[in-house]
Amino acid sequence: MNPSTYRKTSVVVLAALFAIVVTGAAVRLSGSGLGCSDWPNCNASKFVDVSTVHGAIEQINRLFTGVVMAVVIVAVMGALRRRPRRRDLTTLAVLIALGVPMQGVVGAIVVFTKLNPFANQQHFLLSMVLVALGAILVRRAGEPDHGARSVAVTDRTRSGVRVVGVLTGLAVVTGTFVTGAGPHAGDETAKRFDVAISAVARVHGIAVMCAIAAAIVLLWRLRSAHADRAALDNALTTWMVLAIAQAAVGYTQYFTGVPVVLVAIHVALATGLWLATVQLWLSTSSAIAMPELDNRQALTTPA
Numbered sequence: 028m029n030p031s032t033y034r035k036t037s038v039v040v041l042a043a044l045f046a047i048v049v050t051g052a053a054v055r056l057s058g059s060g061l062g063c064s065d066w067p068n069c070n071a072s073k074f075v076d077v078s079t080v081h082g083a084i085e086q087i088n089r090l091f092t093g094v095v096m097a098v099v100i101v102a103v104m105g106a107l108r109r110r111p112r113r114r115d116l117t118t119l120a121v122l123i124a125l126g127v128p129m130q131g132v133v134g135a136i137v138v139f140t141k142l143n144p145f146a147n148q149q150h151f152l153l154s155m156v157l158v159a160l161g162a163i164l165v166r167r168a169g170e171p172d173h174g175a176r177s178v179a180v181t182d183r184t185r186s187g188v189r190v191v192g193v194l195t196g197l198a199v200v201t202g203t204f205v206t207g208a209g210p211h212a213g214d215e216t217a218k219r220f221d222v223a224i225s226a227v228a229r230v231h232g233i234a235v236m237c238a239i240a241a242a243i244v245l246l247w248r249l250r251s252a253h254a255d256r257a258a259l260d261n262a263l264t265t266w267m268v269l270a271i272a273q274a275a276v277g278y279t280q281y282f283t284g285v286p287v288v289l290v291a292i293h294v295a296l297a298t299g300l301w302l303a304t305v306q307l308w309l310s311t312s313s314a315i316a317m318p319e320l321d322n323r324q325a326l327t328t329p330a
Contacts, residue, residue, distance in 0.1 A: 028105045033116070034168040040102045040123065041161035043095045045298055047130075048154045050088045052294040056211050056287045059084040060142045066135040092131060099124045102164070111172050119164040126157045142217035144207030151203055155301050162305040170314035179258040179313045187245040188259070188311050191266070194238035195304040201231040202297060211290055228281055235277065239270050262307040269300040 028036070054060055062081030063069035069076040069086055077083035103124050106117040130153055137146045178185065204227045207220040220227070246263065249256040273296040280289035 028109045030109065030168070030172065033105050033109050034165070036102050036105050037116075037161070037165045037168040040098055040120075041158070041165050041302075043098045044123070044154070044157050044161045045302070047088075047091060047095050048151070048158070048298045049291075049295055050091055051150070051154070052291055054085050054088045055147070055206075056291055057081065057084050058211075058215065060212070060217060061138070062086070063089070063138065066138045067131075089134075092127070092134075096124075096127045099127055113167075113172060115167050116164065119160055119167065123157055123160050123164065126153065126160065129153060130157070142212055144212065144218060144220050147212070148203040148207055151206075152200065155199060155298070158298060158302055159305045162302055163309065166306070166309050176312050176314050178311065180255040180311050181252065184245070184248065184252060184255040184259070185311045187241070187248060188307055191238060191241045191245060192304050192308050194234060194241050195270075195300065198231065198234040198238050199297060199301055201227065201234045205231050210285055211287065232274075232277070235270070235274050239267075239274065242267055242270065258313070259307065259310050262303065262310040266300070266303040266307050269296060269303050272296055273300050 054062070057080075059081035062079065062083070062085030063076070065071055067089075068074045069082060069089075075086055075090075077086055099120070103117070103120040106112070106120045109116065130150065133146065133150045133153060137143065137150055140146050180188070204220060204222070205224065208222050208224040208227050209219070212219055242263065245259075246267070249259065249263075273293065276289055276293050276296060280286060280293055283289065
């Protein structure tokens with residue numbers, strides 16, 4: 028497989044990992060979390076059962092997981108067959124390939140525990156890890172085969188990006204507590220976190236505002252740092268747009284009774300914001316083509 032084809036494959040992998048988050052949210056928001064009461068079978072008598080709406084929705088999501096796994100296997104095989112072969116791409120593809128079946132295991136735990144909110148929380152957070160790995164794979168697949176990684180921004184700017192990243196991660200985690208305490212648990216009888224949704228929503232909102240404030244400070248610092256601004260401009264702009272949109276949707280859904288449509292948009296934006304955070308972090312370094320380097324040494328330094 029040539030480098031151009033492999034990069035396209037990596038983009039498909041990332042798109043699939045993003046899509047499975049959205050389809051998983053659809054299961055929960057439609058109340059179909061227990062549409063299939065067993066795992067890996069849909070129920071005690073059938074492997075596939077679409078006789079009910081809830082069952083069909085849950086089954087489609089499970090089957091799509093198989094599609095995602097197939098795409099990831101292609102990425103692993105492609106990394107092994109790619110010329111020149113690169114250790115960083117192979118490692119990332121293998122990690123994603125291990126993570127997808129782990130999602131299946133967590134999904135089984137979710138079903139067997141009757142949608143325990145803690146299990147559901149881990150399901151989403153593992154998805155964010157896989158999305159991050161997918162984003163790194165796409166980035167690395169588009170870089171020179173023979174190169175060395177160098178820092179593209181100053182230490183001060185890099186620290187600012189890290190603060191934005193950590194606060195965004197905190198916002199994502201606190202958001203899962205809001206979901207676990209809210210009305211959309213996947214089934215009317217499902218257990219929720221024993222906390223007031225107003226309290227965790229307030230904590231989540233503060234985390235989001237802190238992340239946006241940190242990004243604004245970073246933007247302010249970049250006014251006079253032309254090289255840093257050039258490296259981060261597109262990624263930081265994308266992050267700001269998604270963060271503001273996410274905050275607007277979040278507050279709107281909270282004050283309008285948490286309608287399903289807005290929650291679905293909120294989940295998609297949360298995933299997009301996390302992806303933008305990873306891209307921002309990756310933008311702090313770059314790969315410089317160095318043909319004289321042996322491929323075994325190329326691009327092995329972590330981002």
